[in-house]
Amino acid sequence: VTTSDVLIIGGGLVGCSVAVELAALGASVTVVERHRVGAATSGVNQGGTRQQFQTAVKIRAAKTTIEILSTFKARFGADIDFWQNGYLFALSTPESAAQFRAAVDLQRSFGIPTRYLSPTETVDIVPGIRTDDLVGATYCPTDGRVDPRVLMAAYAAVARRSGVSILEGEDVRRIVAQSGRVQAVETRSAMFSAGSIINACGPWAPRIAALCGAELPIQARSSSVYLFGTSPGPFANIPLTIDADRRVTVCPRSDGIMIGSARKPVVTDPPAEAECDWTFADIAKGRASHRIPALTDWPRTRGWAGFWEVTPDDNPIIGWTHLDNLFTAAGFSGHGMSIIPGLARSIAQQICRVPTDLPLDSFDVKRFANQDLKGEEIWGGTALARFE
Ligand SMILES: Cc1cc2nc3c(=O)[nH]c(=O)nc-3n(C[C@H](O)[C@H](O)[C@H](O)COP(=O)(O)OP(=O)(O)OC[C@H]3O[C@@H](n4cnc5c(N)ncnc54)[C@H](O)[C@@H]3O)c2cc1C
Numbered sequence: 001v002t003t004s005d006v007l008i009i010g011g012g013l014v015g016c017s018v019a020v021e022l023a024a025l026g027a028s029v030t031v032v033e034r035h036r037v038g039a040a041t042s043g044v045n046q047g048g049t050r051q052q053f054q055t056a057v058k059i060r061a062a063k064t065t066i067e068i069l070s071t072f073k074a075r076f077g078a079d080i081d082f083w084q085n086g087y088l089f090a091l092s093t094p095e096s097a098a099q100f101r102a103a104v105d106l107q108r109s110f111g112i113p114t115r116y117l118s119p120t121e122t123v124d125i126v127p128g129i130r131t132d133d134l135v136g137a138t139y140c141p142t143d144g145r146v147d148p149r150v151l152m153a154a155y156a157a158v159a160r161r162s163g164v165s166i167l168e169g170e171d172v173r174r175i176v177a178q179s180g181r182v183q184a185v186e187t188r189s190a191m192f193s194a195g196s197i198i199n200a201c202g203p204w205a206p207r208i209a210a211l212c213g214a215e216l217p218i219q220a221r222s223s224s225v226y227l228f229g230t231s232p233g234p235f236a237n238i239p240l241t242i243d244a245d246r247r248v249t250v251c252p253r254s255d256g257i258m259i260g261s262a263r264k265p266v267v268t269d270p271p272a273e274a275e276c277d278w279t280f281a282d283i284a285k286g287r288a289s290h291r292i293p294a295l296t297d298w299p300r301t302r303g304w305a306g307f308w309e310v311t312p313d314d315n316p317i318i319g320w321t322h323l324d325n326l327f328t329a330a331g332f333s334g335h336g337m338s339i340i341p342g343l344a345r346s347i348a349q350q351i352c353r354v355p356t357d358l359p360l361d362s363f364d365v366k367r368f369a370n371q372d373l374k375g376e377e378i379w380g381g382t383a384l385a386r387f388e
Contacts, residue, residue: 004028004165006351007185007194009172009208012042013148013340014200014329014347016155016166020076021348023162030194031164032187034171035272038152041202041336044274044306046225046251046260047151048240049338050087050143051112054103054378058315059110060358064342066142069151077161078154080146085252086239087143088117088125089379090134090291096244097135099378104138114140126238128294145240145251148337175211181324182212196351198327203270203307205317205330214322217368218331220307221264224277226284228298229256241292242379248287256301259288264308264334274305308334310382313373318347318363327351328365334380 006022008015011033019029033039049069051062068075069082091097100116107114117139119131125139160166170187175197177183185192199208203220232252240251247262261284263277281300289296311317311331316339321328329347332340346356367373375382 001184001191001193002030003193004030005194006030006196006198007032007192008198008200009185010200010202011037011156011166011168012040012200012202013152013155013336014202015198016152016159017341017344018198018200018329018347019159019164020155020162021345022351023159023164025348025352025354027352029164030192031159031166032170032172032192033166033168036168037156037166038149040272041306041309043149043152044304045148045337046249046258047146047148047337048087048251049146050140051107051338052087052089052103052114052138052140052143054106054376056106056110057359057362058339059107059112061339061342063110063112064358065338065340066144068341069144069146072154076154076158078158080151080154082144082146084142084144085237086139086141088122088137088139088239088241089244090122090129090137090241092133092135092245094135100138100244103378107140112140113142114138126241126292127234128292129241130291130293139239143239146337172208172211175208177212177323182326196325196327198329198351199321200329202330203309205309205328209322209328212322212326216317216321216328216330216365217312218317219310220267220270221310222267222274222277222305223260223264223308223334224280224303224305225258225260226281226303227253227256227258227301228285228295230301231255232257234294243287243291244379246287246290248284248291250288250292250295257295257298259284261287267307270307274307276303276305278303310334312368312375312382314375314377314380314382316363317365318343318360319350319365321365333377335377
């Protein structure tokens with residue numbers, strides 16, 4: 001039996017970033033990952049890190065993420081290629097303009113430089129954007145994008161350097177619970193015991209809960225992205241641009257333009273890998289080309305998919321769940337890249353039972369008891385999926 005202070009199940013962004021922070025607090029940490037670190041959601045996402053949220057805690061978490069990613073080398077000694085080209089939400093209805101505008105005021109109250117733009121001002125930020133049907137846009141120049149695979153490799157390297165043991169190819173199959181506590185965790189080839197066990201399995205977190213006879217309200221939704229062209233061409237410096245009402249994202253990468261859409265069908269009992277939905281590629285491209293007409297003739301080069309891990313109110317579940325020493329940090333509802341790095345330290349502090357930098361109580365799973373919580377996100381989670 002391998003023993004440590006903390007055993008983390010899942011080597012995604014949650015598992016690796018929280019491991020780094022736990023090690024910094026002096027804990028001995030083991031991470032078990034059934035494939036490779038970052039092989040799932042955290043390695044296949046769009047890598048966008050925005051601060052344009054509409055609740056105080058997520059705005060603060062996202063702001064901290066930007067601080068961490070923009071100083072990653074100085075903090076952790078690893079390069080991550082963080083591009084700060086901003087995020088722009090193009091808005092074509094008075095309703096969405098009002099919703100986003102209210103969020104801008106809240107973001108600005110936390111010192112985030114988001115601005116509301118007129119259609120004419122929008123063209124200065126995204127040359128070639130179609131504005132005749134726009135009401136306005138919101139733009140935050142310090143939002144950014146990172147290559148998710150590079151970030152995952154960096155976090156894993158930092159964790160290992162901090163003494164964290166990361167074991168790949170170890171699929172957790174059984175959890176032995178007794179007297180209200182996890183006593184042991186069994187993988188393909190070994191047994192583990194730890195003072196605290198962290199369920200950081202993203203879309204598969206409910207499966208880990210089920211091993212203890214428990215449930216978690218996290219639904220997997222398949223999410224496809226498509227790459228066009230082989231370089232960003234004239235769009236290299238545009239922000240990650242989202243047409244909030246046509247529900248499509250346009251993101252420049254060094255190897256092309258990535259387009260993602262709002263179609264996120266629910267997948268019950270998700271397999272280890274998501275399949276790209278090619279039937280939607282042309283529709284997504286049509287929506288993107290409506291907003292940026294110069295994209296019309298760009299050829300499709302490839303596509304891929306992952307699972308969003310969506311909770312009923314689009315907020316993550318962070319806290320002790322089901323058993324005394326079982327902690328869950330999952331359900332980031334399609335915007336984990338933006339907030340996980342910023343929350344990692346507070347999550348580690350809560351696991352170590354010391355005061356947290358950011359308040360995590362609103363993420364306790366108990367909020368779902370006897371309450372019909374609605375999706376709250378302006379981009380991400382259940383709210384978005386309603387607009388396929
Ligand atoms: C296509 C797409 C685009 C996205 N774009 C963005 C974006 O631009 N901005 C943003 O903020 N967010 C984005 N997201 C969301 C973001 O990627 C996630 O919120 C985040 O990566 C979740 O991290 P995680 O560590 O919780 O999950 P994961 O990365 O899925 O990690 C969970 C890990 O647990 C492992 N695991 C599962 N079961 C077991 C088991 N039994 N034993 C051991 N290990 C197990 C898995 O293999 C996996 O590695 C996107 C998501 C997708 C799918």
